Amino acid sequence: MAEPVVAAAEAGAGAGVGADAGTASGSAGRTVTEETVTVEFGGDRDGRAPLTWGQRAIWHAIRRTAPNDHYFNIGRVLPLADRGRPATVAEAVQALGGLMGRHEALRTRLELTADGQDADAGGRTDAGQRLAATGRLPVTLAHAQDPADAERTAHALLDRLSATRFAYTSEWPVRAALVAVGDRVTHAVLVLCHLAADGHGAEVLVRDLRLLVRRGSAGRPPAATPLDLAREQHGDAGRRRGAAALAHWEAGYRAAPATMFPEPVAAPRTPRFWTGRIVSPALARAVAAVATAHRVSGSTVLLTAAAVLVAAGQGHRTAAVMPIVGNRTAAGHRDLVTTLSQDGLFVLDLAAAGTPEPSFTDLLPAAYRSALRSYRAAVYDPVEWDALGERLRTERGAEVHPYCCFNDMRLVERPAPPGPAPTAAELVELGGRTVFGFPATQERVACRYCLHITEEGDALAVSLTADTAYLPPETIRAHLYGIEELVVTSAAGRSPLLAGVRELLETAGKART
The missing domain is CATH 3.30.559.10 (Chloramphenicol acetyltransferase-like domain)
Incomplete structure (x- = not known):
């Protein structure tokens, strides 16, 4: 290995990106x-x-x-x-x-x-x-x-x-x-x-x-x-695996709406894309409690909440969301520095709970199975994926793309703390510490709804970057508070009925203004 050399910047030379010299x-x-x-x-x-x-x-x-x-x-x-x-x-x-x-x-x-x-x-x-x-x-x-x-x-x-x-x-x-x-x-x-x-x-x-x-x-x-x-992916075995993954995508595309956000609902803001962010200790506790009670992952709880709100808000009976999948289950890939992440396709029929008056948590078993199928089918050649989209666009006479993304950026999920699940009173107290804001805007993002999950201390931080022509700022805010309310209410033992989710979305967070 070559020895590193330290060289002072010459007088008048740039001292870093955008810096004055020296x-x-x-x-x-x-x-x-x-x-x-x-x-x-x-x-x-x-x-x-x-x-x-x-x-x-x-x-x-x-x-x-x-x-x-x-x-x-x-x-x-x-x-x-x-x-x-x-x-x-x-x-x-x-x-x-x-x-x-x-x-x-x-x-x-x-x-x-x-x-x-x-x-x-x-x-x-x-x-x-x-x-x-x-x-x-x-x-x-x-x-x-x-x-x-x-x-x-x-x-x-x-x-x-x-x-x-x-x-x-x-x-x-x-x-x-x-x-x-x-x-x-x-x-x-x-x-x-x-x-x-x-x-x-x-x-x-x-x-x-x-x-x-x-x-x-x-x-x-x-x-x-x-x-x-x-070289492995572009070989014969890689191409066979990619073809099997794209078969999942085609089946999912055919079962879902062409896109989750078909029509603009407002004049776009300038800049066009706004990021809303909610930091919620109550959501962190509630996600862990719901996941433990229903034997699913916390990521599945959040993905399902986002999918249900998007579908209900747009009047769809089926949700299609593209989770970012890490693709690091193979032992040899766990320490590999490269970009392994690819989009998966999560499709959820809101009638999949199979009960007369299903609630949010009734959907979690079906959602978990759908999430696993999505993760398995997230390794494929994007060139072939583009060709599939073009073929279906020609067939359906409309672009086929959910334009709805979910990215759980946590490397690991924190398990629920030992002891009993949080009480409704504890969750209400934690809810008083929720913070919301619009920390960023930008001119262009190649999506309409991009949800990101991170941690901030003992809280979950959920950010939604959206096209304001399809989700105006007040709708971005409602979706973020809606995720919190849907999950926290479920953790308190009152899982909202799916029939009432659209109304929940219309009122979410308004009492906190």
């Missing part, structure tokens, strides 16, 4: 000085391969979202002063070089056709990937005055490095920064191109970088590599 503004009028360090790295091999199916899927999404595709950048801040032996700048730089050598995805760039396109005249995808054996990575090194200033500086660097789209064919798919107080590194910042990693892959990188800084080694390298996976 200095940057700190908090309370302080000055944070910056320089560029260059990390030289090396690996065992180079090579070319087609894109994996996960890479093809995110590349299609990037192209649909451009020029706002910085939306897909994945950022992490790694504190390094919290415990363990302090790391010097030289040691942190050495660790970054080791990380680049360990994970081939970080040394791999997009490769297009000679004319810069990713498909030929017949629509065949020619985009591929090129792995480099060696290279040099520029890293921003920021010098803060004290630990509090270092924390603020790290998050400012994260925002700055995340704010621009990657140059996919020429830039390494990782941007990195280090924050130091004196000669001790307090934070590392990583911003990843989604072609190189998904959320799980980002956590693998954070774990390995911590080990490389603390111990000088992260253990054995991953058993699989993106290039080998691409």
Whole structure:
């Protein structure tokens, strides 16, 4: 492996993405000085391969979202002063070089056709990937005055490095920064191109970088590599698996409405896409309680709640939602840094409960089975998926796409705490701590309804990014409060009847204004 080299930025040279040379503004009028360090790295091999199916899927999404595709950048801040032996700048730089050598995805760039396109005249995808054996990575090194200033500086660097789209064919798919107080590194910042990693892959990188800084080694390298996976998927066995998955998609498409949001209902806002966010301790407790009581996963509870509200709100009897599936059940893929996530297709008939007056929780067994089928059929070639959609569009005379996405971004679900389930009174008290807001807007997202689940302390954070022509801001708010009310009421022992869900959606959250 090549030794990393530290090189101070030349006077007048850029000191990081969008930074003035040499200095940057700190908090309370302080000055944070910056320089560029260059990390030289090396690996065992180079090579070319087609894109994996996960890479093809995110590349299609990037192209649909451009020029706002910085939306897909994945950022992490790694504190390094919290415990363990302090790391010097030289040691942190050495660790970054080791990380680049360990994970081939970080040394791999997009490769297009000679004319810069990713498909030929017949629509065949020619985009591929090129792995480099060696290279040099520029890293921003920021010098803060004290630990509090270092924390603020790290998050400012994260925002700055995340704010621009990657140059996919020429830039390494990782941007990195280090924050130091004196000669001790307090934070590392990583911003990843989604072609190189998904959320799980980002956590693998954070774990390995911590080990490389603390111990000088992260253990054995991953058993699989993106290039080998691409070659496997494009072989005969991969094509057979992909065909079986797409058979599930075709059956689901035929059972569901062409789209969940067929008609605009309002003039779009400017910017067009708004993100609403609810942070709810009550929802966290309620999801765990409902999942335990009905022997399903918490993710299934949330997916079912979202699907029921979307279907009821649009007057559909069948819901179609596209959950993002991690595709990491194979042992060799658990530590693989690449983009394995792909869309699944979850289809739920609201009559599947099979009872005369079904409630929300009556649907959970059928929803769980549907979710499992969705996860199994989430590995396929996006080019063939596009062809299926086009064939059905021609057949039905309308575009076939749910435009309704669900992404549970938690790596693990917290189990229900020991002891009895929360009482109705406890849930009411927790509900008083719910916080709602509209933290972001943007001009373009290639969907109409995108729900994201994360954790924030002891609360669940649920974000909904939606097209305001189909879901105006007040409807975004109602859907988020509706998820909370549907699940919390069920955990309190009063599972809402499906016949009343549309009315619930119309009133959700209005008492909290």
